[in-house]
Amino acid sequence: MAEDGATDNRIVVGIDGSSSSLAALGWAAEQADRTGAKLEVITTWIWPTTYGWAIPYPTGFDPAESAQKVLDESIAGLGDSHPGLEIVTRVLEGHPAPALIEVSKGAQLLVVGSRGHGEFAGMLLGSVSEHCAAHAHCPVLIYREKG
Numbered sequence: 001m002a003e004d005g006a007t008d009n010r011i012v013v014g015i016d017g018s019s020s021s022l023a024a025l026g027w028a029a030e031q032a033d034r035t036g037a038k039l040e041v042i043t044t045w046i047w048p049t050t051y052g053w054a055i056p057y058p059t060g061f062d063p064a065e066s067a068q069k070v071l072d073e074s075i076a077g078l079g080d081s082h083p084g085l086e087i088v089t090r091v092l093e094g095h096p097a098p099a100l101i102e103v104s105k106g107a108q109l110l111v112v113g114s115r116g117h118g119e120f121a122g123m124l125l126g127s128v129s130e131h132c133a134a135h136a137h138c139p140v141l142i143y144r145e146k147g
Helices: 019-035 062-076 096-103 127-135
Strands: 011-012 036-043 088-092 108-112 140-143
Touching: 011 019, 011 088, 011 096, 019 036, 019 108, 019 140, 036 062, 036 096, 062 088, 088 096, 096 108, 096 127, 108 127, 127 140
Parallel strands: 011 036, 011 108, 036 088, 108 140
Antiparallel strands: none
16 A cells, blocks of 8 residues: 555455446456556445344354455456456455545545436435545546446
């Protein structure tokens, strides 16, 4: 990571396994490949919170392990389609918005997907992408799927 406000040759993309995040990952990989940047793929996890009754977790429930599985499945084949691309992956504990903001320090670009929810709601940005656009330490591209 770059120091003192300098940028390093890194594109960060946040994924959660959704189709919009996978489309953003594909775009980010293409951009990193074109520009010779390193691609840093981030996913996050948090313990589910409850108010009132405790949620009974299944035996062996491990959200960090589940997040790692989503990440591994999401990048499967990415190296084959982009053989020269340096791909770094990280699973971070915490809410995605502040985690991506922190990781954006020194990056050339932060890429996130946008989850549209129909004609009117689809015009609105999701909370994570909106937070990243407002607070990231680098330019942000919010990738919206066609259709």
